[in-house]
Amino acid sequence: MNSVSKSLLMKKLFVLLFSLLTISAYAAEAPAEEGGGFKPSDMILHHVADEHKWEFAHGASLYLPVILLDNGQVHVFSSKNFFNEHDEEVAYNGYVVEHGHIYKANEEGEPIEDYKGLYDFSITKNVASLFLSVTLLLIIFCVIARRYKTNAGKAPKGIQSFFEPIIIFVRDDIAKANIGPKYARYMPYLLTIFFFIWFNNLLGLMPGSANLTGNIAVTMSLAVMTLVITLFSANKSYWSHIFATPGVPWWLAPIMIPVEVIGIFTKPFSLMIRLFANITAGHIIILSLFSLIFIFESLAIGPLSVAFAVFMNFLELFVGLLQAYIFTLLSAMYFGGAVEEHDHVEDMGYGDGH
Amino acid sequence: MELVTPGLGLIFWQLVTFLLVLFLLTKFAWKPIMRALNEREASIENALSAAEKAKLEMQGLKAENEKLLAQARLERDRILKEATEAGNHMIEAARNKANEEGDRMIANAREAINTEKRAAIAEVKNMAAALSVEIAERILRKELSNPQAQQALAQDYIKEVTLN
Structure with a gap:
């Protein structure tokens, strides 16, 4: 079989897959059009949105x-x-x-x-959920902080020993590794966003809870805070990289400056979209799996849906942690780029090789 | 569009709550926790460096001991060698002395023997002289018992005297 016919076969397979997907999508929407029936898209959007x-x-x-x-x-x-x-x-x-x-x-x-x-x-539901999650955060970390006082100089115990490695991980592998010697002043923010996002990701997975970190207003606020901290801690070399990028001829400035200025905003924008999309997508997938039961109006689909949803839930547990890590890591990288004293131009000043 | 339109109310509450929580957690949780962690790490670091120092000291002591031991061993070897040498020397000296003594004794003995020999020879000579004198006397006595012989002899002597 030569490569041309091979690629043709691949194309056919893709078309087949695509048509199958669209058929099922039509099937999903069919009862909704009749009115009064189950509307999965409405149900899902209602569940991931605020009320x-x-x-x-x-x-x-x-x-x-x-x-x-x-x-x-x-x-x-x-x-x-x-x-x-x-x-x-x-x-x-x-x-x-x-x-x-x-x-x-x-x-x-x-x-x-x-x-x-x-x-x-x-x-709203999200604001109430926000209050609940920050109450939880405050209680847990104040309890842990008190443990450090009562248990000073000793090995950590209980909840303290669960969170201590995570705090040390954030400090050593996120802050120290990406910001450098000035990491200490960003630690409170990094720890707070890490645990805020993680806690809310996990709380969002509980039945009946709000989809807080999957709400663009929340992720936007977090991203804007990262942007503001980055801009306020930026040193001279950060700005000189934007307005006079080293190693670039001066006549390229009309292109370079707008690109670099847009770059300032695309980074927090990507933070906002990444967290929002990952968490919302997980919720939509789980809700879609459950919707299958009602779309097919069959009990037999139940076990299958549940099995897939359980799998997705485990995946979401992981994604919840991963997204908290990524948000914190990227924030730390942006801070690192802002405070770094540049002596090399290979990484274009962002420390992340973009 | 509904999903990607941020709501003003939520932004407001999120910012207010988050900043408040950031402040409270920084004051009541992160700072004490970070301080405690740093303190503990510093104490562990200190303990480790102290242990390292103790180890180095131990190693130093051990090296010192080893050095002392080596020195002692050298000293012992030296003493042993010296003792051996002294012993050898003494044996050699004793041997030499004994040899000398022996030689001296042999020489003495030889001298004594020679003296004795000389004395004996002298005695033999004396005795031989006495004997010959005696024999000569006896012969003379026997020879001169007849008057002719005495005459002859006197003749001889006179001859000799005249010649002189």
């Missing part, structure tokens, strides 16, 4: 407080007001909730799309 009540299960919801800033006026009320006794969304006090967003309502209770000046600072 104003915390629904642990059907009928077991925690109604969270709504805080609205409407043209300078603050409105605080329970989100229970948005739902009637049949758990249907209703307008309240001139506001209405739709797909997790609060809009100003008109007289018919329909949202006004182009209403200006309404800002939603509600304690």
Whole structure:
């Protein structure tokens, strides 16, 4: 068999695979179009997105407080007001909730799309989950810190001995290895983002919990903080690498400077997208696997779905740790690039070989 | 689009909460933990370096001991050699002395023998002289017992005297 026919066969296989996938996708959407049936995409998006009540299960919801800033006026009320006794969304006090967003309502209770000046600072499911996770973080690490006081100079015990190697790993293999001698001042931030992301990744895997680290607002905030710290700790050689890259002729500056300036922002942007996409994708895959049961409306699919979902869950446990590590590692690399005294140009000043 | 549109409220709460947690954890957790870890590492480092130093000291002591031992061994060897030499020397000296004594004794003996020999020879000579004188006397007595012979002899003597 020659190579031409081989590649032709490969192409055919790909087409076959593709058509199979699209058929199953159509099959998934088919019942949704009939109305009233199961809509997996709606269900999945609803689960990975934010909302104003915390629904642990059907009928077991925690109604969270709504805080609205409407043209300078603050409105605080329970989100229970948005739902009637049949758990249907209703307008309240001139506001209405739709797909997790609060809009100003008109007289018919329909949202006004182009209403200006309404800002939603509600304690949503994600915010509540955020509070829960940081409470957990504070309790655990304050307990550990106290252990170090009471158990000073001795070998670590219990929870302390579980987290100590991780803290040392963050210090030695993430901070020291990538930042260099000035690592100490970044340690609190690196440790906090590492454990914040890891804890929230794991909490997000629990049934009924929020998808906090899979929310772009959260990952954006984290990435912006990394960017701000990078820019504020940047030394002269960091800026000189951007505005006068060594070894590049001066007449290339009109190309180099915009590229380097864009480079400043693409790095935190990639951090934001990477964490968001990895965590959300994991949630979507697990939810899709469970949706299969309802799509095929067959009990026989159950064990298969569960088996795959269990596998995915284990994978997500790993991904949760991995993404926390990657976010922290890359942040450390960016800090390292900002504080490094450049004596070589091979790594273009970022220490990560980009 | 819904998924990739960051919500303002969540950004606000995330930033506020995260910065607060960062502050609290830094103050109450990370700083004490890092300090404790550094202290412990420093103490371990110190203990290790002290152990290393002790080891080096031990090695130094051992080397010193070895040196002393080697020195002692050398000393012993030297003493032994000296003793052997002295012994040999003494034996040699004794032997020489004995040889000398023997030689001297032999020489003495030889001298004594010679003296004795000379004395004996002298005695023999004396005795021979006495004997010959006696014999000569006896012969003369016998010869001169007849008057003719006495005459002859006197003749001879007179002849001799006249010649002189």
